[in-house]
Amino acid sequence: SRSIRLAVVPGDGIGPEVVAEGLKVLEAVAPAHDLKFEQTAYDLGAARWHRTGETLPDSVLAELRDQDVILLGAIGDPTVPSGTLERGLLLRARFELDHYVNLRPVKLFPGVATPLAGVTPDDIDMIVVREGTESLYAGTGGVLRKGTPHEIATQESVNTAHGVERVIRYAFEVAANRPRRKLTLVHKDNVLTYAGELYQRILKQVGAEFPQVGTDYVHVDAATMFFVTQPQRFDVVVTDNLFGDIITDIGAAIAGGIGLAASGNLNPSGAAPSMFEPVHGSAPDIAGQAKADPTATILSVAMLLDHVGAPAAARAVEAAVAADLTERAGLGARATSQIGDAIAKRVAG
Amino acid sequence: SRSIRLAVVPGDGIGPEVVAEGLKVLEAVAPAHDLKFEQTAYDLGAARWHRTGETLPDSVLAELRDQDVILLGAIGDPTVPSGTLERGLLLRARFELDHYVNLRPVKLFPGVATPLAGVTPDDIDMIVVREGTESLYAGTGGVLRKGTPHEIATQESVNTAHGVERVIRYAFEVAANRPRRKLTLVHKDNVLTYAGELYQRILKQVGAEFPQVGTDYVHVDAATMFFVTQPQRFDVVVTDNLFGDIITDIGAAIAGGIGLAASGNLNPSGAAPSMFEPVHGSAPDIAGQAKADPTATILSVAMLLDHVGAPAAARAVEAAVAADLTERAGLGARATSQIGDAIAKRVAG
Numbered sequence: 022s023r024s025i026r027l028a029v030v031p032g033d034g035i036g037p038e039v040v041a042e043g044l045k046v047l048e049a050v051a052p053a054h055d056l057k058f059e060q061t062a063y064d065l066g067a068a069r070w071h072r073t074g075e076t077l078p079d080s081v082l083a084e085l086r087d088q089d090v091i092l093l094g095a096i097g098d099p100t101v102p103s104g105t106l107e108r109g110l111l112l113r114a115r116f117e118l119d120h121y122v123n124l125r126p127v128k129l130f131p132g133v134a135t136p137l138a139g140v141t142p143d144d145i146d147m148i149v150v151r152e153g154t155e156s157l158y159a160g161t162g163g164v165l166r167k168g169t170p171h172e173i174a175t176q177e178s179v180n181t182a183h184g185v186e187r188v189i190r191y192a193f194e195v196a197a198n199r200p201r202r203k204l205t206l207v208h209k210d211n212v213l214t215y216a217g218e219l220y221q222r223i224l225k226q227v228g229a230e231f232p233q234v235g236t237d238y239v240h241v242d243a244a245t246m247f248f249v250t251q252p253q254r255f256d257v258v259v260t261d262n263l264f265g266d267i268i269t270d271i272g273a274a275i276a277g278g279i280g281l282a283a284s285g286n287l288n289p290s291g292a293a294p295s296m297f298e299p300v301h302g303s304a305p306d307i308a309g310q311a312k313a314d315p316t317a318t319i320l321s322v323a324m325l326l327d328h329v330g331a332p333a334a335a336r337a338v339e340a341a342v343a344a345d346l347t348e349r350a351g352l353g354a355r356a357t358s359q360i361g362d363a364i365a366k367r368v369a370g
Numbered sequence: 371s372r373s374i375r376l377a378v379v380p381g382d383g384i385g386p387e388v389v390a391e392g393l394k395v396l397e398a399v400a401p402a403h404d405l406k407f408e409q410t411a412y413d414l415g416a417a418r419w420h421r422t423g424e425t426l427p428d429s430v431l432a433e434l435r436d437q438d439v440i441l442l443g444a445i446g447d448p449t450v451p452s453g454t455l456e457r458g459l460l461l462r463a464r465f466e467l468d469h470y471v472n473l474r475p476v477k478l479f480p481g482v483a484t485p486l487a488g489v490t491p492d493d494i495d496m497i498v499v500r501e502g503t504e505s506l507y508a509g510t511g512g513v514l515r516k517g518t519p520h521e522i523a524t525q526e527s528v529n530t531a532h533g534v535e536r537v538i539r540y541a542f543e544v545a546a547n548r549p550r551r552k553l554t555l556v557h558k559d560n561v562l563t564y565a566g567e568l569y570q571r572i573l574k575q576v577g578a579e580f581p582q583v584g585t586d587y588v589h590v591d592a593a594t595m596f597f598v599t600q601p602q603r604f605d606v607v608v609t610d611n612l613f614g615d616i617i618t619d620i621g622a623a624i625a626g627g628i629g630l631a632a633s634g635n636l637n638p639s640g641a642a643p644s645m646f647e648p649v650h651g652s653a654p655d656i657a658g659q660a661k662a663d664p665t666a667t668i669l670s671v672a673m674l675l676d677h678v679g680a681p682a683a684a685r686a687v688e689a690a691v692a693a694d695l696t697e698r699a700g701l702g703a704r705a706t707s708q709i710g711d712a713i714a715k716r717v718a719g
């Protein structure tokens with residue numbers, strides 16, 4: 022059987038709970054597909070920061086680089102200053118491992134309730150390709166005259182031809198392989214004229230190589246509206262890091278909630294391991310109560326399986342999730358582990 | 371009767387059509403409230419740019435400064451490079467006239483269809499206080515090595531204690547005068563750590579003067595989700611220029627569409643005239659077809675009336691709109707001017 026080195030970063034809050042269920046399903050599906058995951062768990066997050074002051078030490082980063090793939094739960098805790106773990110751990114991992122594609126499917130499964138009236142699964146089936154290593158997430162900026170009436174705080178959005186070209190190319194490849202073959206650029210080029218023009222120009226350039234893919238452009242403000250009023254409008258969406266962060270949360274909302282939204286931080290070049298994680302955060306308010314829905318993590322495991330070249334296993338996990346979702350409405354509340362058990366049983370059976 | 375100097379900027383696309391209806395209603399309501407509007411129309415927008423290359427010339431800006439208040443339709447046209455009119459005219463007006471509060475009510479009127487299932491007018495009643503003169507809208511940034519594989523495009527978000535303090539103070543004042551007295555800061559302080567920390571710190575400082583107002587904080591990505599899943603969560607929202615742009619479009623979507631969303635660009639100091647405009651754009655695809663809904667402009671006129679110290683007239687316009695909205699569902703499509711006529715008749719009657 023094929024052996025795959027898997028780094029596991031459970032993280033904070035509900036992270037460990039949902040990751041446990043993701044791993045349960047992974048273990049259940051692996052044997053039938055002749056896969057073996059050699060797991061190494063990494064203790065990163067709020068507890069480690071409190072103990073040692075470390076977020077993502079260089080030595081751990083070096084170990085992560087040696088793995089084939091990473092599964093992450095959630096990062097963030099109210100006892101740690103906002104941004105410390107996000108910037109020092111989660112974003113550091115995304116940047117250092119050059120996860121330039123943050124892939125976020127927005128898909129309404131049959132049986133799942135959406136807050137939108139009169140919308141069916143056929144109406145919501147898109148993939149957001151969010152840039153993962155640039156824009157306002159660069160973290161550059163600073164503060165001048167802090168604490169005075171003349172204080173200035175800046176943040177810089179950094180966008181490069183290199184970064185924009187590779188993510189747009191990836192999005193075209195995704196679009197070319199879907200039936201509708203439609204790619205929508207979401208930006209705000211009427212205000213962010215420098216960055217917006219770069220995205221538009223490269224969309225056109227790369228688009229010339231993909232004549233079979235239709236393209237259009239929507240301002241980010243209008244896009245958020247269309248997610249709510251006309252989700253059918255979208256097939257593949259490509260956008261920058263910040264806009265992608267925002268629109269994928271609305272995407273999660275319309276597709277049945279953050280408990281179902283999966284994501285992959287990809288380095289498609291293969292030069293470093295990709296990292297899979299649910300879109301939701303650490304949800305400290307419900308941590309330790311067995312209330313968290315592990316489905317987003319389990320669907321992230323399906324994306325992970327696709328990434329390691331096991332599409333049949335990925336489809337098996339997705340089918341098990343789909344089957345579970347159609348039954349959920351009738352079941353009443355289940356504990357985190359009960360949902361994991363049910364899905365693991367389906368993939369194994 | 372009291373005389374008020376009103377600058378009218380119809381602008382592009384559907385702008386002139388909806389502004390005509392806004393003025394119709396204004397003229398209809400004015401006499402009974404002893405108001406007289408001395409109108410001056412300003413020819414600004416795509417046509418002028420094509421003719422003269424001008425967006426907002428200094429001479430026109432000087433004239434606008436001399437007016438009491440401004441009514442604007444919409445700016446933007448596909449025949450003009452993206453950003454030219456937005457930055458050169460609309461944003462220039464907002465910045466030069468120091469419109470530091472961009473006030474955007476999000477309110478579901480009875481009888482209006484919302485795309486959200488099971489939501490009633492009681493659930494959607496908030497006011498977004500969007501900062502109007504800073505953040506990424508500053509327009510600073512640039513391009514290096516354009517057209518080469520090493521191109522870099524930057525945009526800078528500029529935030530000042532001065533700018534943040536005054537908009538947060540305004541938001542507290544709004545919140546203190548509403549029954550729920552709740553103020554939510556929306557930002558992304560775990561990624562935009564410099565700007566986010568400034569907003570958080572000033573929220574706390576100014577909040578000490580408003581102990582009767584409860585405050586909380588929501589990341590912008592989560593806020594867009596909550597607009598869709600729990601709009602009841604929000605009473606008054608304060609946020610930066612870019613996040614405000616985005617969340618108020620979702621606000622418009624959930625409250626019945628962009629055809630109903632009003633806004634005011636306020637300079638509460640009174641040092642320059644405030645400017646009222648519908649949130650929607652110029653919608654060139656439907657321009658000239660009498661299809662545009664003038665209601666957003668008419669509700670912006672109500673905000674204008676409040677601003678010039680005529681609250682009774684403002685309430686009369688709102689009541690006429692509310693009455694019209696409850697009847698709409700049964701009426702079938704009406705032309706832009708028919709909607710204006712119906713509302714004007716109600717306020718006059």
Ligand SMILES: CC(C)[C@H](C(=O)O)[C@@H](O)C(=O)O
Binds near residue numbers: 266560
């Ligand atoms: C936790 C936070 C830094 C992160 C982001 O902004 O990217 C999260 O919101 C996400 O979408 O993965």
Ligand SMILES: CC(C)[C@H](C(=O)O)[C@@H](O)C(=O)O
Binds near residue numbers: 446615
């Ligand atoms: C037209 C555009 C520059 C403007 C903005 O981004 O502020 C618009 O979207 C708005 O919300 O008023």
